[in-house]
Amino acid sequence: MPFSNFFQEFTVLDYLSNALDILLVWFVVYKLLMVIRGTKAVQLLKGIFVIVAIRSASGLLGLDTLSWIMEQALTWGFLAVIIIFQPEVRRALEQLGRGRLFARNITQENEEQRKMVEALVKSVSYMAKRRIGALISIEKETGLNDYIETGIMMNSAISSELLINIFIPNTPLHDGAVIIQKNQISAAACYLPLSESPFISKELGTRHRAALGISEVTDSITIVVSEETGAVSVTKNGDLYRELSPEEFKKLLQHELLTIEKNDSSNRWSWRVKKNNG
Template sequence: MSFEELPFLGYLGNVIDILLVWYVIYKLMMVIRGTKAVQLLKGIVVIIFVRMLSSLLELHTLFWLVDQAINWGFLAIVIIFQPELRRALEQLGRGKIFSRSGNEEEDEQTKLIEAITKATDYMAKRRIGALISIERETGMSDYIETGIPLQSVISSELLINIFIPNTPLHDGAVIIQKNQVAAAACYLPLSESPFISKELGTRHRAALGISEVTDSITIIVSEETGSVSLTKNGELHRDLKQDQFRELLEQELKIKERNTSQSIWQWRGKKNG
């Protein structure tokens, strides 16, 4: 009896086949995320849509042009993205293509924590007021649009420089999106809770306000006292020491949990030692 003649095994094989294909597609999307290939993918989707639309409306000239672009597009992609393709094949040969996204995400989160910790420590000692909000699952695009777009690689030096008094970007909040400084001088909604201490100023009210409407993590450095506080889910953690702040930040960004899950799914052997 062949494999196809067993209904259960046939269905199971189909399910496994589909899951493997989706897994490979997902990993490839993680590989090209944040690269020029993302824009290429968007362009391909637009071309396919135009081809379908021109076929439906019988726009023969437009259909012919788009069809030629698709026919020769694969060769153009190979030529234009030759470095990226070569790098992907090298990673595949070293067995890293399926662990790359997890490793990169872990490294980015570690750099994010290091940059924020170093910047807040520097600003707290010098009593430089700061307001930094980190986007998580709930999108913050509406608030990003209220500020000055940056889309910059995050670093402690950049964060410190933004909040130096009397500079164009120091007034408002910095929003971090996908481990990048998305925008500065952003306006955040103020909390209207009657239980907020009268001692707290606008920065703390804004931090609590954004934590009430999103799942973001927001860090406040007080320019009056130099204390560091953190808000999440409508909760305010005040006067955090450097170790406490770092531990809370790591806990919320789930570095340890990600490392555990990544070690299970990594597609490579153990490191020596």
Template sequence: MSIEDFDVLKYLAITVDILLVWYVIYKLIMVIKGTKAVQLLKGIFVILIVTLVSDKFNLKTLNWMMEQVLLWGFLAIIIIFQPELRRALEQLGRGRFFSRTGGNEEEQQEKMIEAITKATDYMAKRRIGALISIEKETGMGDYIETGIPLDAKVSSELLINIFIPNTPLHDGAVVLQKNCVAAAACYLPLSESPFISKELGTRHRAALGISEVTDSVTVVVSEETGAISLTKNGELYRDLKLDVFKELLSKEFLTQTKPKQASSARWNWRGKKNG
């Protein structure tokens, strides 16, 4: 083997090494994405910047404090973020850490939308109260852990059965994650906005609350009126017709769908109730 071949192999090994490291970092970011660990990373960057500035300008006391934070911070991270670390290790053990999304994701989301639409139509006609939150980019692991884990394929029959009154899982929210029913009977944070109409019940307040802290899309079926509502980004779309409701869902989860009437469906929850 010549020296040139040795150099090529050496550079190839370095390239593969760098690519593997970047891939592992990327998968770690995907694991912690949407969790409290994201705020941790921001805090670490702030501490590092303060440490560099204090060292450059010879701020000894501040620099000593930052060094102590970095010294003991690793132990604090393990204690505070134990759930996130456990979830990452569980995914690694199941072989999901290095898995990639299949090419039929669009088809699965179409089936999910069809199932939600069919179940929502059934429950609205019979005035069965329902609360369904669909995860997008921001992770909802903290809220999933408050409910009963199901990890089941989405179907209209399953969603309807969950919300039948007086059943063990009907009280609370269903959280959908990666086109699956992750958990039922979950607790969602109630909106603390002072502008919310008092006419809105707990389901609507919870739907608005989760939309204020995540980018999830949440479906509400009113038990009193059977009205269909949807929340996202702190906004409430109420009294939706079934076709408009389906268009809104398609806009959020299907890349090639553009709703025609969705813009007229928004209901300003700061004002009076329509009809």
């Protein structure tokens, strides 16, 4: 059949069916990527792409031995993936069974976020009044698993009491950062990268440098309570917002972390902060 007549065999219904098929496949792939986001499975996915690229290149260049090795890696790697990443696979299947893989409960999610904001505001206020140094980083879109692995795993529900106890001086977990992931405390005593910016004020200590450092390489929101002054600061996107009042601090968290607040285009920051890295 001539190529020019190939598309004449398709009806409008065929085009719509094929378009729907492609959209559904992309939707499933997107949801699966959301499930593994921020986990070690992301690194595995990158490794698979590398193997596929090497397999394709070796086939084109006639490297038969390398091509055979890559073929075996792809053939048997599927079983290894299921075994190694059994927790991620189980979580995806559980979400599918509960109908949560393809739908989000915005109301429930926002309620959890509100509780998190309240716990953060209460604990930070307590520590600021008593000049208890604290460093708390909240994951957003960019995964923080590399930094979580440097600390002590907790996987605990967020409460103001727990956050306060973590940062009490001379306790085992007080030195380092708490990382919050998916509305829970994932780890404590984590090491964050220090900012190397020459414009940072000399009066700022290691906590502020770490908060700026993590904000320069991720989109996380990081909270700092100064041990010397009790001042509350927040970093995001490489910017440092210093000496926030309790009201400013609460409004910032609500704007950045609450789903409804973020999706409301009419919501704007109506408060002034000192954005100062120098």
